[in-house]
Amino acid sequence: MLGSLALLAGPTYLWLLVTIFLPLMAMLYFSFLTIAPIAGPGGTFTLSHYVDIFTKPVYLINLKRSLIMGLEVTFFCALVGYPAAYLLARQIKNRWREALLLLVVLPFWSNALVRTFSWTMVLSDNGLLGQWLHVLWPGGPSLDLLYSYKAIVIGLVHAYLPYMILTCYVSLQAIDGTLAEAALSLGASHRQVFQRIILPLSLPGLVAGSILIFVPVVGAFMEPRVLGGQQGITFGTIIESQFTTSFNWPLGAAMGFVLLAVVLIVMALFFPLLRKHLN
Amino acid sequence: MVMKHNRLFSLFLGSVALAAGLATSLGAAAATEIRVLNWRGYGTDEKFATEAFEQQTGIKVVHDYYTSDQEMRTKMVTNPGAYDIVNINTQFVPSIQAAGLLQKIDPSKIPNFASITPALQKHPDISVAGALYAVPWAWGINAYAYNTDKIKDDLTSVNALWDPKYKGRISMRDDSIYVIGLAALATGQDINTPADMPAIKAKLLELKDQIRSFWGSEDEWLKGMAAGTYDMGAIWSGGAARAVRRYKLPVKFVIPTEGAITWVDTLTIPATSKHADAAAQYINYMLSKAFYVKWDTEVGAAMSANQAAVDALPADAFNRAVMGTPEVTSRLRFMKPISDEQRAQYLELWQEVKTEFVQ
Numbered sequence: 320m321l322g323s324l325a326l327l328a329g330p331t332y333l334w335l336l337v338t339i340f341l342p343l344m345a346m347l348y349f350s351f352l353t354i355a356p357i358a359g360p361g362g363t364f365t366l367s368h369y370v371d372i373f374t375k376p377v378y379l380i381n382l383k384r385s386l387i388m389g390l391e392v393t394f395f396c397a398l399v400g401y402p403a404a405y406l407l408a409r410q411i412k413n414r415w416r417e418a419l420l421l422l423v424v425l426p427f428w429s430n431a432l433v434r435t436f437s438w439t440m441v442l443s444d445n446g447l448l449g450q451w452l453h454v455l456w457p458g459g460p461s462l463d464l465l466y467s468y469k470a471i472v473i474g475l476v477h478a479y480l481p482y483m484i485l486t487c488y489v490s491l492q493a494i495d496g497t498l499a500e501a502a503l504s505l506g507a508s509h510r511q512v513f514q515r516i517i518l519p520l521s522l523p524g525l526v527a528g529s530i531l532i533f534v535p536v537v538g539a540f541m542e543p544r545v546l547g548g549q550q551g552i553t554f555g556t557i558i559e560s561q562f563t564t565s566f567n568w569p570l571g572a573a574m575g576f577v578l579l580a581v582v583l584i585v586m587a588l589f590f591p592l593l594r595k596h597l598n
Numbered sequence: 599m600v601m602k603h604n605r606l607f608s609l610f611l612g613s614v615a616l617a618a619g620l621a622t623s624l625g626a627a628a629a630t631e632i633r634v635l636n637w638r639g640y641g642t643d644e645k646f647a648t649e650a651f652e653q654q655t656g657i658k659v660v661h662d663y664y665t666s667d668q669e670m671r672t673k674m675v676t677n678p679g680a681y682d683i684v685n686i687n688t689q690f691v692p693s694i695q696a697a698g699l700l701q702k703i704d705p706s707k708i709p710n711f712a713s714i715t716p717a718l719q720k721h722p723d724i725s726v727a728g729a730l731y732a733v734p735w736a737w738g739i740n741a742y743a744y745n746t747d748k749i750k751d752d753l754t755s756v757n758a759l760w761d762p763k764y765k766g767r768i769s770m771r772d773d774s775i776y777v778i779g780l781a782a783l784a785t786g787q788d789i790n791t792p793a794d795m796p797a798i799k800a801k802l803l804e805l806k807d808q809i810r811s812f813w814g815s816e817d818e819w820l821k822g823m824a825a826g827t828y829d830m831g832a833i834w835s836g837g838a839a840r841a842v843r844r845y846k847l848p849v850k851f852v853i854p855t856e857g858a859i860t861w862v863d864t865l866t867i868p869a870t871s872k873h874a875d876a877a878a879q880y881i882n883y884m885l886s887k888a889f890y891v892k893w894d895t896e897v898g899a900a901m902s903a904n905q906a907a908v909d910a911l912p913a914d915a916f917n918r919a920v921m922g923t924p925e926v927t928s929r930l931r932f933m934k935p936i937s938d939e940q941r942a943q944y945l946e947l948w949q950e951v952k953t954e955f956v957q
Binding site for chain 2: 377380381465466549550560565567570
């Protein structure tokens with residue numbers, strides 16, 4: 320029994336070990352070196368990259384900025400995604416539901432870069448959104464969202480919303496409909512049913528969606544760069560430029576691990592709160 | 599009718615195949631293939647060029663691409679023998695040569711070398727101890743251009759980028775070396791070893807209200823310029839040329855009176871190449887008048903290092919009439935190699951400035 324389990328799970332773990340763990344370990348090693356031993360002689364041991372990250376304002380400010388961006392995007396995804404999932408799971412039936420679910424997944428079928436660049440056409444002053452506004456409200460204020468912090472949040476919320484809708488949908492759909500009926504027949508209001516039955520039971524979906532969104536958004540670099548213009552600097556873009564423009568892999572790796580640690584700490588802070596609800 | 603058409607077409611195909619077969623059997627002795635490593639869409643991979651060259655010599659040219667100088671260096675190190683020609687910017691030639699990755703080039707095998715602009719033949723970073731390792735091929739200027747429909751002033755100074763008149767109408771290249779070069783010009787310092795870095799940082803911070811967006815690729819810049827998202831933008835001369843030639847945009851390139859930040863791209867032959875002679879032939883073709891005139895008039899090109907090729911352009915061509923004049927040549931300031939430490943410092947300074955922008 321145990322042998323066949325190992326046979327089944329073994330290749331998967333081996334694969335994870337080789338593809339995730341080993342490269343990560345190599346990067347962890349690089350992050351303590353003065354120069355990356357890729358094209359030339361190896362560097363020597365140093366802690367300077369970690370010291371820089373925790374002492375220089377340029378890294379601290381942008382780390383904070385990225386964390387706030389992650390929280391905001393997650394919040395807006397939940398704000399839009401949860402009600403959408405609720406309607407899909409509990410109000411809309413049959414073929415309509417299938418069609419709408421398909422529409423939710425549709426953005427995943429297009430390339431992320433293409434999606435982001437198409438936002439630049441929508442958000443610019445003479446873009447689609449601005450033109451519609453001028454038609455609906457002639458002489459109205461000019462709508463110029465492109466190259467602002469708002470544009471980054473809009474682009475990211477659009478990119479990650481499907482995760483929230485799908486995870487919430489799965490947990491909402493699994494709730495037994497008779498639970499709500501029983502509560503209603505015992506005199507609970509609709510509000511009470513939602514607060515004391517639906518929301519607690521669907522919390523795992525909300526949490527899973529939030530984690531799936533928060534983690535990549537904190538490290539996002541493509542959307543901020545394309546949509547943010549002058550507001551586009553984030554912790555993620557700084558990491559990216561260490562690899563692509565200055566060949567400073569050790570600093571980029573160190574920044575990556577600091578980000579990983581911070582994300583884990585944020586999760587650890589929320590975990591006791593969640594465990595209470597999840598059990 | 600359809601049938602007849604098809605038959606004609608297959609007849610045509612057949613004759614093409616026959617001709618191709620003849621060509622290959624004729625050139626069988628020298629049936630070589632050379633591999634070029636370059637930026638995508640940058641001269642060497644123009645279809646007309648590889649086809650004409652193959653027809654003349656029987657040598658087939660295939661391409662591989664890089665998207666950053668670092669990637670180019672990594673590819674050269676990790677794929678020995680994979681490339682016969684690599685385009686390397688002079689900023690990187692000395693370090694790559696020192697790593698033993700390049701072979702000596704005999705200028706006599708490249709007849710067009712003789713007419714390369716003297717200043718470029720004497721470029722300090724292409725030769726070591728009198729031996730040539732990199733053939734200057736194309737060069738250009740990093741400055742800025744503006745939309746002449748929207749901005750009627752005749753701009754000549756780099757300081758226009760700081761002029762409050764153009765507040766919020768500028769797109770800047772998101773590249774630390776690029777912006778520090780412009781700021782060095784604006785503060786009257788040497789572009790390669792600016793002495794007063796705090797002054798440069800202060801100057802860059804003043805750009806806060808001027809900049810509307812940043813761009814990463816030339817294509818991005820062209821699209822924003824075409825859409826009117828900004829009216830002025832930092833750009834290299836070749837990009838401005840393509841804006842005019844290919845997209846018919848009302849764009850004028852400015853060669854600043856304070857000096858012109860000049861980069862030079864060279865064609866090199868890796869030490870591990872087995873087709874050095876064939877590579878030299880293609881380098882010679884890349885410097886030829888025939889190639890350059892077509893490249894500039896049909897596509898929009900950087901400056902050719904070969905003065906004879908530039909002089910063969912139509913008299914009104916920007917690259918001949920403006921860029922190629924002695925007055926401009928006297929203002930050129932060549933970009934020198936930068937150490938990795940200096941590069942990291944520049945990047946950090948630029949990130950500090952950008953962080954100030956978002957505060």
